[in-house]
Amino acid sequence: MSDIAYLKRLFRTYYKEKRSEIPTVSLFDNREFGYIPWDKQIIMKRHMSFKSQDSITKHLINEGPRHVYFSGALYEQPEIQDMDGKGYQGCDFIVDIDVDHFYTPCKEDHDFWYCKECGKSGLGMVHKCPKCGKSKIKTLAWICDKCLDVAKGEIIKLIYDFLIPDFGISLSQMRIAFSGHRGYHLKIESEQIRNLSSNERREIADYVSGENISLEILGLQKKSGTFYSFSGDTYGWPKKIIRKTYEILKKPNSEIHELLSEKEKFDFSDNYIKGFLNSKQDFIDKIANNKYFILPSIEGFGMTNWRKFFTGIVHEVGVEIDTPVTIDIHRLIRYPGSLHGKTGFKVQEIFPDELDDFNPLDEVNEKLDPIVFESKVQTTQKLEVLEAQVPATKIKGKTYGPYTKGEIIEVPHHIAIFLLCKEVVKTI
Ligand SMILES: [Zn+2]
Ligand SMILES: [Zn+2]
Numbered sequence: 001m002s003d004i005a006y007l008k009r010l011f012r013t014y015y016k017e018k019r020s021e022i023p024t025v026s027l028f029d030n031r032e033f034g035y036i037p038w039d040k041q042i043i044m045k046r047h048m049s050f051k052s053q054d055s056i057t058k059h060l061i062n063e064g065p066r067h068v069y070f071s072g073a074l075y076e077q078p079e080i081q082d083m084d085g086k087g088y089q090g091c092d093f094i095v096d097i098d099v100d101h102f103y104t105p106c107k108e109d110h111d112f113w114y115c116k117e118c119g120k121s122g123l124g125m126v127h128k129c130p131k132c133g134k135s136k137i138k139t140l141a142w143i144c145d146k147c148l149d150v151a152k153g154e155i156i157k158l159i160y161d162f163l164i165p166d167f168g169i170s171l172s173q174m175r176i177a178f179s180g181h182r183g184y185h186l187k188i189e190s191e192q193i194r195n196l197s198s199n200e201r202r203e204i205a206d207y208v209s210g211e212n213i214s215l216e217i218l219g220l221q222k223k224s225g226t227f228y229s230f231s232g233d234t235y236g237w238p239k240k241i242i243r244k245t246y247e248i249l250k251k252p253n254s255e256i257h258e259l260l261s262e263k264e265k266f267d268f269s270d271n272y273i274k275g276f277l278n279s280k281q282d283f284i285d286k287i288a289n290n291k292y293f294i295l296p297s298i299e300g301f302g303m304t305n306w307r308k309f310f311t312g313i314v315h316e317v318g319v320e321i322d323t324p325v326t327i328d329i330h331r332l333i334r335y336p337g338s339l340h341g342k343t344g345f346k347v348q349e350i351f352p353d354e355l356d357d358f359n360p361l362d363e364v365n366e367k368l369d370p371i372v373f374e375s376k377v378q379t380t381q382k383l384e385v386l387e388a389q390v391p392a393t394k395i396k397g398k399t400y401g402p403y404t405k406g407e408i409i410e411v412p413h414h415i416a417i418f419l420l421c422k423e424v425v426k427t428i
């Protein structure tokens with residue numbers, strides 16, 4: 001049996017065994033469903049509809065698809081091929097937070113890239129080849145608990161710093177899920193929000209990510225030699241910026257130094273940081289005494305550096321969301337309880353109050369554990385490594401690899417499934 005046929009059979013068995021545990025989604029009849037089969041000739045089958053939870057489960061058991069999706073949108077006739085003919089009735093508000101789309105420092109340890117144009121390869125996150133400048137980049141993106149922690153932090157920020165205080169969304173209107181790979185989804189189900197246009201969704205996306213914020217409009221200015229910060233202190237962005245600034249100022253100098261020098265964040269040189277730290281106490285006092293709108297005078301800090309500093313703060317406060325997902329009202333998202341074909345992990349729904357403790361790669365609560373192929377009896381599988389370099393995989397507290405091409409390895413069942421789904425090994 002080929003490895004693909006083997007994985008398909010495993011996925012089918014999963015759906016058969018777990019049929020009663022697969023969650024349902026609201027307004028089921030009005031959702032469009034889609035899936036990506038294991039057969040690589042077919043990209044995606046979409047425009048499907050199901051009349052009941054039972055009928056989709058049967059379908060999953062028969063097909064064992066590689067990836068399963070449903071629409072955030074509601075349609076009168078979701079099965080109609082032509083988008084205009086479906087009878088669009090509105091769409092839930094969807095946020096995708098995925099470390100594929102933003103920088104994390106640990107990618108230097110576990111994400112490989114390879115230029116298809118000139119053959120250069122390296123570690124980390126690149127958008128174009130540093131050697132030839134072309135963007136024909138093949139990447140091998142790996143799972144990592146640090147990255148997933150960052151992604152979880154972004155979801156928590158989104159909920160408690162934006163959706164609840166600024167938009168009045170309640171926790172009961174939110175559905176959260178671990179994507180089964182490198183991120184989380186959040187869906188808001190509310191009548192009011194379903195009618196938002198794409199443009200209105202973009203405005204919300206820009207607001208929560210801090211994209212296109214004008215610091216000048218918020219109040220940053222220079223008047224008679226003095227720099228002024230933000231005046232509206234009671235709500236929205238000015239309050240968040242000042243609060244975050246204060247939080248950072250309260251950190252030990254060494255941590256502030258590290259943060260302010262980070263290339264992807266503030267990128268200040270040592271001299272500027274020294275000046276900043278010299279005026280730290282003055283800045284703290286000003287904020288503590290509600291005089292934050294007059295900025296302290298810091299050596300070397302003119303408008304350019306103040307703008308740079310607060311842009312960095314905006315970046316810290318804003319949420320790393322994948323905006324195209326939020327504004328696309330016809331987008332399909334992963335079905336809860338389904339398997340992610342790149343990992344063999346379950347798309348796991350989580351309640352907001354479970355988020356803090358949730359640890360997808362080493363979850364103690366069996367009901368929330370996305371690693372579904374771990375067998376009770378320890379069984380191992382022999383595999384041959386196909387990829388030039390396979391990063392280390394840390395699952396359930398144990399590390400496997402790194403591996404190099406041609407190596408013969410023997411790993412537990414759930415690690416084998418993960419590596420097979422990643423297509424970096426073959427069974428022997
Ligand atoms: Zn190149
Ligand atoms: Zn990482």
